[in-house]
Amino acid sequence: MTNRWEKMLNIDRRWLYLLIAIVVIVPFFIRMGLPVVPTQEVRSVYDLVDSLGPDDAIFIGWDFDPGTEAENMPMGVAVLRHAFARHVPVFITAVSPLGQGLAEQGVASVFDTRVPGNFVYVPWAEWESVREAGYVGRDSLESAWEAAGNPLPEGARGWVFEGVDYAHLGYLPYFSLVILGMGTSIANQYPTDAYGNNLHDMPMLQAHKNLREVDLAVTLAGSSACMWWILYGTSRVGLPVAFGVTAVMATDYFPYIQSGQVVGMMGGLRGAAEYEVLETEGGYTETTGKAYRGMDVQSLAHILIILLVILGNIAYFAGGFHKKTALKSRR
Amino acid sequence: MLKHLELLLLVAALPFGTAMAQTASPGDPGEAAAAVTADSLAAIPTVEPEVAAPPEVGPATVLTIQDFPNDAGDHLILSFCESPNPECVLGYLVMRRTPGAPDSLGGQWAAVENVPAGDPTEIVDGYDPDFLVVPGTQYEYRVDVLTIDGRQIEGSAVAADFTPRGELFHTGKLKVLAGCIVFIGLIFYYFKKAQMGHELYLRPIPGIDAIDEAIGRATEMGKPILYVPGLSSIEDVATIASLTILSRVARKVAEYQTPLRVPNRDPIVYTVAEETVKQAYMEAGRPDSYENNSVYFVTDSQFAYVAAVNGQMMREKPATNFYLGMFWAESLLLAETGSLSGAIQIAGTDAITQLPFFITTCDYTLIGEELYAASAYLGREPKQVGAVKGQDACKGIVMAFVTIGIVLSIVDIFTGGAADPSKSLLLKLQGLVDVTSLE
Amino acid sequence: MKRNVPLMIALLGGLLMIIQYFIPHQASQDVFNYYTEWAPLVGAFALILGVGSITRVHVHKIRARAPNWPYSYAVLLPLYLMPVFGLMLPVIMGGGTDGPGFFDFMYSRVQIPIQATMFSMLAFYIASAAFRAFRAKSALATVLLVTAIVVMLAQVPIGDLLGRWLPDTGLWILRFPNLAAKRAIELGVGFGMLATCLKIIFGVERGWLGGAGE
Numbered sequence: 001m002t003n004r005w006e007k008m009l010n011i012d013r014r015w016l017y018l019l020i021a022i023v024v025i026v027p028f029f030i031r032m033g034l035p036v037v038p039t040q041e042v043r044s045v046y047d048l049v050d051s052l053g054p055d056d057a058i059f060i061g062w063d064f065d066p067g068t069e070a071e072n073m074p075m076g077v078a079v080l081r082h083a084f085a086r087h088v089p090v091f092i093t094a095v096s097p098l099g100q101g102l103a104e105q106g107v108a109s110v111f112d113t114r115v116p117g118n119f120v121y122v123p124w125a126e127w128e129s130v131r132e133a134g135y136v137g138r139d140s141l142e143s144a145w146e147a148a149g150n151p152l153p154e155g156a157r158g159w160v161f162e163g164v165d166y167a168h169l170g171y172l173p174y175f176s177l178v179i180l181g182m183g184t185s186i187a188n189q190y191p192t193d194a195y196g197n198n199l200h201d202m203p204m205l206q207a208h209k210n211l212r213e214v215d216l217a218v219t220l221a222g223s224s225a226c227m228w229w230i231l232y233g234t235s236r237v238g239l240p241v242a243f244g245v246t247a248v249m250a251t252d253y254f255p256y257i258q259s260g261q262v263v264g265m266m267g268g269l270r271g272a273a274e275y276e277v278l279e280t281e282g283g284y285t286e287t288t289g290k291a292y293r294g295m296d297v298q299s300l301a302h303i304l305i306i307l308l309v310i311l312g313n314i315a316y317f318a319g320g321f322h323k324k325t326a327l328k329s330r331r
Numbered sequence: 332m333l334k335h336l337e338l339l340l341l342v343a344a345l346p347f348g349t350a351m352a353q354t355a356s357p358g359d360p361g362e363a364a365a366a367v368t369a370d371s372l373a374a375i376p377t378v379e380p381e382v383a384a385p386p387e388v389g390p391a392t393v394l395t396i397q398d399f400p401n402d403a404g405d406h407l408i409l410s411f412c413e414s415p416n417p418e419c420v421l422g423y424l425v426m427r428r429t430p431g432a433p434d435s436l437g438g439q440w441a442a443v444e445n446v447p448a449g450d451p452t453e454i455v456d457g458y459d460p461d462f463l464v465v466p467g468t469q470y471e472y473r474v475d476v477l478t479i480d481g482r483q484i485e486g487s488a489v490a491a492d493f494t495p496r497g498e499l500f501h502t503g504k505l506k507v508l509a510g511c512i513v514f515i516g517l518i519f520y521y522f523k524k525a526q527m528g529h530e531l532y533l534r535p536i537p538g539i540d541a542i543d544e545a546i547g548r549a550t551e552m553g554k555p556i557l558y559v560p561g562l563s564s565i566e567d568v569a570t571i572a573s574l575t576i577l578s579r580v581a582r583k584v585a586e587y588q589t590p591l592r593v594p595n596r597d598p599i600v601y602t603v604a605e606e607t608v609k610q611a612y613m614e615a616g617r618p619d620s621y622e623n624n625s626v627y628f629v630t631d632s633q634f635a636y637v638a639a640v641n642g643q644m645m646r647e648k649p650a651t652n653f654y655l656g657m658f659w660a661e662s663l664l665l666a667e668t669g670s671l672s673g674a675i676q677i678a679g680t681d682a683i684t685q686l687p688f689f690i691t692t693c694d695y696t697l698i699g700e701e702l703y704a705a706s707a708y709l710g711r712e713p714k715q716v717g718a719v720k721g722q723d724a725c726k727g728i729v730m731a732f733v734t735i736g737i738v739l740s741i742v743d744i745f746t747g748g749a750a751d752p753s754k755s756l757l758l759k760l761q762g763l764v765d766v767t768s769l770e
Numbered sequence: 771m772k773r774n775v776p777l778m779i780a781l782l783g784g785l786l787m788i789i790q791y792f793i794p795h796q797a798s799q800d801v802f803n804y805y806t807e808w809a810p811l812v813g814a815f816a817l818i819l820g821v822g823s824i825t826r827v828h829v830h831k832i833r834a835r836a837p838n839w840p841y842s843y844a845v846l847l848p849l850y851l852m853p854v855f856g857l858m859l860p861v862i863m864g865g866g867t868d869g870p871g872f873f874d875f876m877y878s879r880v881q882i883p884i885q886a887t888m889f890s891m892l893a894f895y896i897a898s899a900a901f902r903a904f905r906a907k908s909a910l911a912t913v914l915l916v917t918a919i920v921v922m923l924a925q926v927p928i929g930d931l932l933g934r935w936l937p938d939t940g941l942w943i944l945r946f947p948n949l950a951a952k953r954a955i956e957l958g959v960g961f962g963m964l965a966t967c968l969k970i971i972f973g974v975e976r977g978w979l980g981g982a983g984e
Contacts, residue, residue: 009902013671016901017894024893034927037934039941066882067634067660067889098632098885101877174810181806185460209460223633223659247925248660252684254949255956270925299926301893306919308901313915316905403796466796497795504792511788514961518968564813568963575975598820599813605823606979627827628820634888646838660889667895681959683952691903699955700962706975714974722961729957 005319009312016308023304027296036295041257042274044264045218045242049082050282052215054138057089057208059217061229062103063175065096068222068246074272074291075244076106076220078279084110084119084160085284087138089204091186091214092168093175095225100171100194107168110160117157117286122150124162124197135203138164163202170194175225179232182211211239216263220244226253230261244271269294385482389415391423391474393489399455404466404497406457411474413452414484422447424475424483425454429468430490440473469494513728518721525717533716538677538695539708542576542653545675545694546583549650555590556580557649559640559665560604561656561680562596562633568703569681570600573656574607575706576679580653581611585620592643593626596636601628637661641668654678654693655702658685666692679705735760777973784971824849852876917943 038046052058060079064072083090092107094100111121122145130144142159146152152159160166169190172178181189186209187199199205208214217239219226226243233239240263243253247268256262266272272291279285316322392412399406414420425444432438443462444454456472457464464470470491476484525531549556558580560573577593584591593608595601605626612621629639641664644652652669654662655678662678662685669676670692678689679697689696697705700722707715739757742748748755787805790798828842855873906912923929924940969975 011901013898016898020894020897035930036927037930037937039937065633066885069882069886070890098877098881101882105878174813177806177810188460210458212458246660248684251944251948252952254944255952258945258949268925295927299928301897302922302926303928305897305900306922308897309904309915309919312901312904313906322905322907401794403794403799405796497797497799499793499795501792501794508792514964515968518965522974568966571970571975572966595820598816598818598823601823602816602819603979624827624830628823630824631817631820632885634885638884638888642841660892663892663895663899664888667899670899681962683955683959688899691899700958703962703966712974715969718965718969718974722965725961725964726958729961 005315005321008315009319009321019304019308020301023300024297027300028293031293032296032299034295034299036270036273036277036292038274038278041265041267042271043278045079045244045266046082046264046275046278046282048216048240048242048263049079049088049218050086052083052086052088054087054089055207056215057091057204057213058083059091059093059211059214060103061217061219061221061225062092062094062099062106063096063219063225064102064222065098066102069102070294071246071268071272072220072222072244073102073106074269074289074294075218075266075275076103077109078272078275078289078291079218079244080106080110081119082275082279082282082284084165085157087158087165089164089208090166091204091208092166092170093178094171095175095221095228097171103168103170104194107166113153113156116155118155119158119160120153120156121166122159122161124195124202127161135164163197164204167199167202167204168194169199176228176232179211179228180236183232183237185210210237212237214239216240216242218242218244221249222246230256234261242266247271269298385478385480386416386419388419388476388478388482388484390484390486391476392486393472393474396470396472396489396491398493398495399457401498401501401503402457404495405464406455407464407470407491407495408453408455409472410453411486413448414476417448419478419480420448421477421479422450423452424477425456426473426475426486427456427462428471430471432468437468442475464495466497467494514721514725517724517728518718521717521721521724522714523717525713525720528713531716531720533704533708533719536697536701536704536708538679538697538701539705541677541695542580542709543583545651545653545677546580546587546589548675550587550589552650554650555592555647556584556651556653557640557644557669557674558591558593558653559656560593560595560600561654561658562636562661563600563657564597565599565603567657569655569657570597572703572705573679574600574603576653576655576709577604578607578611579706579709581608582615585612585615585617588617588620590622591625592647592649594629594636594640594643595627596629596631596633598628598631601626633659633661637664640665644668644672644674648672649674652676654680654689655697655705656680658682658689663688663692669693773976773979776979777976781971781973784967788971821849848876917947 049058058079060076060083062072062076080090092103094103109115110119112118113120127141127145130141130148133144135141138161141161141164145159145161169186170193172189178189187205190199193199193202211217211233217229217233219229219241221243222245226241226245226249229239229241234241241261242263242265243256244266245253245268247270250265250267250271253262253265257265266275269291273288273295276285276288276292280288391414394410394412395408397408398404399408409425411423411425413423423446424442425446426440427437427443428440429437441462443456443459446452446454456462471488472491473486473488475486478484521531546556558577560577561567561570563570565571581591591608593604595604608626609618609621612618629636643649644665645668649669649672652665652674654665654669654676658665658680659682662680662682666676666678666689676693677695677697678693679702680686680689681699681702683699686696686698704719707719736757739760740749743755743757746754746756748757752758786801790801825846828845830836831839831842852873855871855876904915904918906915920936921940921943923932924937924943929936929940966975
């Protein structure tokens with residue numbers, strides 16, 4: 001009998017890997033659509049973005065690498081959609097060259113015409129004529145643009161004018177020092193955006209010259225880069241910061257929420273799914289997105305891991321290994 | 332802020348828009364542009380042909396100009412008195428100039444701040460990167476009123492009777508200074524005490540005791556030792572602590588003639604680690620045993636680094652793996668692969684979230700500050716041991732404050748302080764020691 | 771000399787930065803700004819050393835025909851070719867002036883999937899580690915185990931289905947006991963850092979000097 005338990009405890013790891021692979025893949029084909037109830041931590045971020053408008057501005061820091069893309073990307077896309085829907089100007093930054101590429105992918109998914117409810121991107125150079133005729137405010141810009149023979153495509157949710165609604169600042173090395181510098185001037189740190197446009201000319205840079213004039217920074221991080229926003233943004237110029245971090249990291253930052261240094265937090269895929277649910281409830285999206293779909297996978301994977309822990313313990317105690325110092329073999 | 336910009340643009344565009352409205356006619360080549368401009372200015376009240384006399388609007392006046400406290404002399408606080416006719420006011424323009432300076436150096440009046448009507452009338456000048464306040468410069472201010480019918484009514488100029496200067500001490504950081512003095516003092520006190528020969532007890536840490544045993548195992552098996560000094564940069568204290576331990580490990584490794592592998596993610600850490608290991612071989616009297624390629628840089632990409640190190644673990648099967656320093660999501664990837672390869676593993680990190688992963692997969696784990704204390708344990712130098720005792724004493728003080736806080740919050744429940752902040756003893760204590768608002 | 775000069779620099783630099791923190795004056799800010807300008811430069815030059823190191827290690831492997839030496843080509847070729855694709859041949863290798871170049875292709879079709887794959891392996895490793903190592907060996911370990919199960923269930927929608935109490939309990943654990951434990955460890959880490967920094971400034975800790983400190 002003992003042998004059987006020992007065999008079970010020393011099972012080839014590849015069987016466990018196979019089980020995980022199955023529970024990760026199957027829910028993509030069989031949707032369960034389990035309910036997601038938003039937590040206060042995510043609701044705080046949503047409510048703050050929801051209270052902003054064209055006079056305000058937010059930063060979204062694409063502070064992650066491809067490794068944590070699955071968790072961080074849906075958060076970024078959700079916040080971006082929300083901000084664009086409310087015409088809140090969005091600055092995008094990245095702490096690594098890979099992050100810049102991911103930011104471009106994230107933004108592109110919001111502009112994707114194949115997805116209903118997309119936003120239509122108007123690059124800086126394209127609306128030059130309207131700009132030269134005299135730019136006053138976002139609403140008048142939109143009507144001027146449409147009056148100039150640019151109707152909003154069917155199914156699209158709205159316009160995103162580069163330089164007014166959106167500026168992709170891109171990657172700069174030693175980002176902690178960049179945040180420090182942006183406390184004085186954003187354009188001094190980034191003379192041009194990621195596409196080489198002069199930032200000094202952009203209306204959103206004239207209205208929001210430094211981090212003091214920014215209303216929120218959402219940092220999507222897979223590392224401690226999120227702390228730089230607190231150290232150099234919140235502490236120095238009072239910038240409100242919200243975190244979008246991986247599930248593993250989320251437990252680290254509860255002290256900062258309690259102390260009020262962080263507005264709110266999206267923890268892992270679940271946090272992103274909660275934001276998507278809130279957005280759908282708020283009428284900003286028709287349906288929830290990738291994160292919500294991922295909840296089925298995560299639910300099954302968690303259940304499997306719990307079962308494995310229970311099974312491991314049953315074998316451990318039934319086999320009487322708790323009385324011995326070690327198992328016979330290590331694999 | 333955008334509304335501030337709109338205010339400015341409105342002022343700038345008003346004559347232009349009016350001129351366009353007067354000159355543009357249907358079919359004009361400039362029609363499209365004019366239409367856009369007219370559209371943009373839709374919010375502006377149109378100028379009636381028969382203009383009634385504009386209402387009289389009183390000016391705003393500068394009340395005080397003060398130096399901003401605890402700064403580098405690059406900010407000024409200005410307060411002004413609003414116009415006596417607030418119903419006619421759209422906003423205020425705070426104008427500034429440097430009397431006697433050439434135009435290029437701020438001799439001309441420039442609008443440094445837009446204050447919409449109803450906003451606070453005390454502003455801090457110097458935050459706008461386009462209109463910085465230069466220390467030691469005397470400025471002159473006036474506040475202009477922007478009326479809802481598009482006029483700009485100049486206020487009278489008031490010169491500051493001082494020049495802004497930077498302070499030599501930030502008075503808001505007094506509490507931090509006091510805390511620093513206490514903590515640094517305690518650490519020095521224990522430095523001294525240890526140096527004077529006082530026996531200071533350090534509780535045993537199994538992970539540190541196991542280091543020699545783990546090196547011995549690799550030597551017996553004739554397999555290499557893998558030492559990962561964390562994935563952070565040299566500024567990270569965990570990295571520095573790790574390099575100190577690396578020095579000891581390398582010396583032992585040199586004595587036993589065991590191969591050592593130190594892959595690095597940060598180029599500066601790599602150079603320091605290389606020097607550390609070379610020197611350790613010299614001290615062990617085996618400089619010729621040092622292999623040039625035992626310390627090397629891999630990549631600064633987190634997961635590419637993990638792939639390289641994991642590959643090495645599976646190919647070379649090191650007998651002992653050390654993971655000491657700062658780790659993020661890669662901790663379990665490294666440690667589980669090491670466990671798979673059958674190595675004895677000793678980990679140590681101050682990354683709290685990664686500790687569970689190391690604890691489940693490694694044989695020994697140094698938790699948080701145990702990593703910093705490792706050099707004291709390994710060397711037993713009096714000053715190092717004194718520093719550990721000093722930081723323990725600091726923790727004792729914080730624990731005392733936490734205990735007092737708990738007691739006071741319980742007392743507050745009974746005395747009504749929990750409901751009424753003015754009676755709260757806990758809040759009074761917090762007011763005394765609170766440093767959270769500081770940088 | 772090799773030892774004393776760096777120690778003096780560390781002492782003066784460390785004291786200067788401590789004092790600078792308390793002085794808001796322009797001169798003090800200038801010192802800080804100088805530091806922030808210099809730090810990236812030092813890092814950039816060190817990267818050259820790093821690239822030199824990885825080249826040396828792998829060239830050595832190829833020359834010595836060490837085990838698995840062909841893999842060294844897999845390291846060296848992308849290391850030197852990617853900058854060439856990015857800087858010198860951004861268009862030639864791609865789909866003309868409008869299409870994404872070869873660099874973009876390598877980035878989005880090779881680098882991103884590889885990195886994502888590495889991180890995804892965590893799911894497999896966590897399952898394996900949990901099965902092997904998570905044991906209710908003692909009363910404390912049992913508490914830890916039960917807590918972990920509650921938090922895991924609370925983090926997924928299935929927890930909501932089992933009853934509202936489950937996610938609420940999970941959140942309570944994260945917001946209070948977890949927070950208390952984090953604070954305790956962070957305080958210890960903070961004081962450890964303070965002590966280590968003082969040891970570096972005053973020359974007690976010399977590991978950062980490489981070998982020169984010993």
